Amino acid sequence: MSTLGRHIIVEFYNCQPDILNSVVLIEEHMEAAAKTAGATVINTTFHHFSPYGVSGVVVIQESHLAIHTWPEYGYASVDLFTCGDTVDPWQSYNYLKKAFKASHGSAVEMRRGEMNLLNKQEYDVAALRDEKSAENGTPKRTRDIWFTERDEHIALSLKHHGKLYEEQSDFQKVEVYETLAYGNMLTLDGLVMCTEGDEYVYHEMITHVPMLTHGQVKKALIIGGGDGGTARELLKHSDVEEVVMVEIDSKVVEASKRFLPGISSELENQKLNLIIDDGIKYVRESVDESFDLVIVDSTDPIGPGEGLFTEAFYRDVYRILKPSGVMVTQSESPRFNQKVFKEIYACYRKIFGDANVHCYLAYIPTYPTGMWSFSYSTKGGKHPVKDFDNSRVLSFVEANTLNYYNPHIHKAAFALPNFVQEMVALNPADNAEIPAGD
Ligand code: SAM
Numbered sequence: 404m405s406t407l408g409r410h411i412i413v414e415f416y417n418c419q420p421d422i423l424n425s426v427v428l429i430e431e432h433m434e435a436a437a438k439t440a441g442a443t444v445i446n447t448t449f450h451h452f453s454p455y456g457v458s459g460v461v462v463i464q465e466s467h468l469a470i471h472t473w474p475e476y477g478y479a480s481v482d483l484f485t486c487g488d489t490v491d492p493w494q495s496y497n498y499l500k501k502a503f504k505a506s507h508g509s510a511v512e513m514r515r516g517e518m519n520l521l522n523k524q525e526y527d528v529a530a531l532r533d534e535k536s537a538e539n540g541t542p543k544r545t546r547d548i549w550f551t552e553r554d555e556h557i558a559l560s561l562k563h564h565g566k567l568y569e570e571q572s573d574f575q576k577v578e579v580y581e582t583l584a585y586g587n588m589l590t591l592d593g594l595v596m597c598t599e600g601d602e603y604v605y606h607e608m609i610t611h612v613p614m615l616t617h618g619q620v621k622k623a624l625i626i627g628g629g630d631g632g633t634a635r636e637l638l639k640h641s642d643v644e645e646v647v648m649v650e651i652d653s654k655v656v657e658a659s660k661r662f663l664p665g666i667s668s669e670l671e672n673q674k675l676n677l678i679i680d681d682g683i684k685y686v687r688e689s690v691d692e693s694f695d696l697v698i699v700d701s702t703d704p705i706g707p708g709e710g711l712f713t714e715a716f717y718r719d720v721y722r723i724l725k726p727s728g729v730m731v732t733q734s735e736s737p738r739f740n741q742k743v744f745k746e747i748y749a750c751y752r753k754i755f756g757d758a759n760v761h762c763y764l765a766y767i768p769t770y771p772t773g774m775w776s777f778s779y780s781t782k783g784g785k786h787p788v789k790d791f792d793n794s795r796v797l798s799f800v801e802a803n804t805l806n807y808y809n810p811h812i813h814k815a816a817f818a819l820p821n822f823v824q825e826m827v828a829l830n831p832a833d834n835a836e837i838p839a840g841d
Contacts, residue, residue, distance in 0.1 A: 407516030408466060411492050413481040415499065417506035424474035426451035426459070427555060432502040433461045436495035437468050442485065446548055465490045479503060484515070550580050550588070552595055557739070557771060559595070561585060567662045572654040574707040579662040585769055587662045589630055591655070591702055595769045597630050602666055605733070606632035607808040608765040608816065609777055613696055613731045614640050615796050615813070616779070616787045620695040621645070624723075626682035626711060628700035629655030631667035637698075638669045639803050647676045647694075649685040651707050683710045686719040693723050699732035704743055712743065714750050721754050727784035730755075731777055734762065737823045738772040748778065748827040755780040761787055762827045763816035765807070776823075788817050 422428050430449040437444050442463035449459030455475060461468045469482040481499060483492035492512075500508045551560040561582045568579035575591045582588050585600030597605065610633055614620055621644045625633050629650040637646050650656060656677070659667040670677060678685065682701075697720050702708035710716055720730050730751075737744050751760045761779040779787050796810045819827070 405518055406514035407518070407521070408484055408486045408514075409492055410513045410515045411483040411496060411510050412513065413479075413483060413496055413499075413508060413510045415479040415481065415503050415505035415508045416477065418472075418477045418479055418503035420474040420477055422503055423472035423477065423479055424451075424455045424457065426457045429457045429470060429472065430459060430461075432499060433459060433468055433470055436483075436498040436502070437461050437463050439498045440483075440485070440490045440492055440494040442468075442490045442495075447551075463490070468495060479505075550582070550590070552590070552593060552771070554739075554771070559769065559771065561588065561769070563588075568658045570654045570658070572652050574652045575702075577652065577654040577658050579658050588769070589655070589658060589663060592706060594703065596655075596702070597632060597663070597666060598769050599663065599665060601768050602630070602632050603806040604765050604767045605770075605775070606636045606666075607805055608763070608812075609633055609698055609700060609731055609733060610636035611799070611805070611808045612763060612777070612787060612813055612816065613698070613729045613779060614643075615792070615799055616785050616790065617696060617727070617729050618785070618792060618795055622694050623647070623696040623698065624649070624686075624689075624694045626686065626697065626699045626701060627651070627708070628698070630659040630663055631656070631670045633698055633700045634672070634675055635666065635669040638672050638674060640799070643674060645676060646672075646674055647678065649678045649680050649682045651679070651681050653679045681707070681710075683716055683719075686716065686723060689719075689723045691722055692725045692728075695725055695728055697724060697728070697730045699730070701733060703735065703740070712747055714754070717750055717754050721782060724782045726782060728782045729784055730780045730782075734776045734778040736770065736772050736775050737764075737826055738774050741826060744776065745826050745828075751778055751780045752828075755782065759783065760827075761817055762819060762823065763787070764819065764823070765816060788814055 426449050430447055434444055434447060442465050444461060444463055446462040449457060451457050456472055458471045466484045466486045470479060472479045483495050485492045496510055549560045549562050551558050561584060563580040563582040565581060566578055567581055567587065570577045578590045580588045582598065585598035588598040589596040623637055623643060623646050625646065625648040627650060628634060628648055629652060634646055634648055637643060656670065660670060669675060699711055701711040704712035724730060734747055735744050759781045763777050763779060765775055766773050767775045791814060793810060796813060800809055
C-alpha cells in the first residue's frame with residue numbers, strides 16, 4: 404500500500420431536493436453507503452440546518468464519510484475517506500449517486516499520505532491505547548463512542564467501550580456492547596433488548612406477577628426470551644415442573660451465554676426444554692390446553708417478531724392454555740408505540756373478554772421513554788389484584804433475592820395513568836380494586 408488513505412472528493416448534481424433536505428434519509432443513505440463499501444460503522448452525527456440543508460459524518464473503522472447538502476440547488480458535496488484496502492470507496496460513490504437520484508456526479512480521487520514522504524516516528528504507540536494507560540493505574544479514555552437507538556423524534560444513547568459480539572443471523576443483527584453505565588447490552592437490529600444494569604425490572608415483572616397470581620403453574624411456555632432472563636426468573640419457582648422456551652434465533656442464545664452470564668445462567672437447567680424454532684409455528688402445532696402459563700417475551704412487532712402481535716397467534720395461545728391459564732406479553736410502551744399498544748389490547752379483549760385482560764407497567768431506563776407495559780390475560784383464572792395472595796407473595800419474596808418486584812409493586816403496577824387507561828379502554832373500575840393505602 405503506497406499511501407495511507409484514499410480520499411474521493413465528490414460533487415452530485417440535480418439530486419432530489421427532498422432527499423437532500425431529509426436528515427433521516429441522508430443519515431440512512433450515508434450509513435448504507437459505508438456498509439455497501441464493506442466499512443464498519445462506529446458512530447454517526449447529522450444535523451439539519453434551518454431552513455434547509457444537512458451536514459453529517461459517518462465515522463467508520465476505516466476513517467469517515469462526510470456530506471453537506473444544498474437542497475435548493477439539488478447539490479451535494481461528499482467526502483469519502485478510507486484507510487487500508489479492505490474498503491472500496493467507489494462503491495459508496497455509486498450507492499449515493501443512485502440514492503440521491505443525482506443526474507450526474509463528478510469525483511476526484513486523491514491518494515493521501517504518500518508513504519515515501521512519511522517518516523515513522525520513534526514513539527511508543529502502545530502508550531496511546533486506553534488499556535495501556537489503565538495498567539499504570541490512571542485510566543485514560545480516548546475512545547468516546549456511543550450506541551444510539553433512535554426513531555424519528557426520540558433517541559437513547561449509551562457510551563460504550565466497544566462491541567463484544569456481532570453476527571448477522573438469518574433473522575436479525577445480533578450485537579453485544581460493553582456499555583459504561585449498564586454493563587453488557589444485547590441489541591437486535593440496533594434495538595436494545597436487555598442490559599445487565601436494568602434487565603431485572605423486565606424479567607421479574609414479566610414472570611412473578613403471573614406466577615404468583617396463578618399460584619399453581621406446573622408447565623410454562625416462553626416464546627422468545629433468548630437472553631434467558633425470563634427462564635431464570637421462572638425457574639426460581641420451585642413448583643414449576645417444566646419450562647418450554649421457543650426461541651427463533653440460536654445466535655441470541657449463543658451471544659447471551661457468552662456475554663450475559665448473569666442473565667443466561669439457567670439456560671442449561673434440567674427443567675428447561677430450549678427449542679430453536681419459530682414460536683408462531685410451535686404454538687400453532689401445540690395441543691389444546693397444554694400450558695398453565697404462556698409468556699411472550701418477544702422483540703417489537705418487526706422482523707421475526709411481527710407475527711407474534713397478530714390475532715391468529717393470540718387465538719392459538721388461548722387454545723393451548725388450560726382453563727385457568729394465563730398469557731402475559733411484553734406489550735410495548737404506551738408512550739412510544741401507541742398504535743400497536745391500542746391494537747393489541749383491543750385484540751386481547753376480543754379473545755379473552757374485557758374482564759380478563761389487564762395492563763401493568765414497569766420502568767426500564769434503557770427502553771424507549773423508560774415506561775414499558777405488560778399484558779395479563781387470563782382464560783377465566785384469577786384477577787391479578789383482586790385475588791392477590793399476600794402470604795404467597797411474601798414467602799416468595801423473602802426466599803429470593805429480587806431487585807424490583809415486591810407486593811406493593813405488584814399491585815401498584817396495575818394502577819394505570821389516565822392516558823393509558825384510555826388507550827387500553829379497560830373498565831376503569833378495574834383500577835378501583837386497589838385498596839386505599841396500598
Ligand atoms: N425484552 C426484550 C424486549 O422487550 O424487546 C425482548 C428480549 S428477547 C431477546 C426477544 C427474543 O424474541 C429475541 O431473542 C428474538 O430472536 C425472539 N423472537 C422474535 N421473533 C420470534 C419468533 N417468531 N419465535 C420465537 N422467538 C422469536
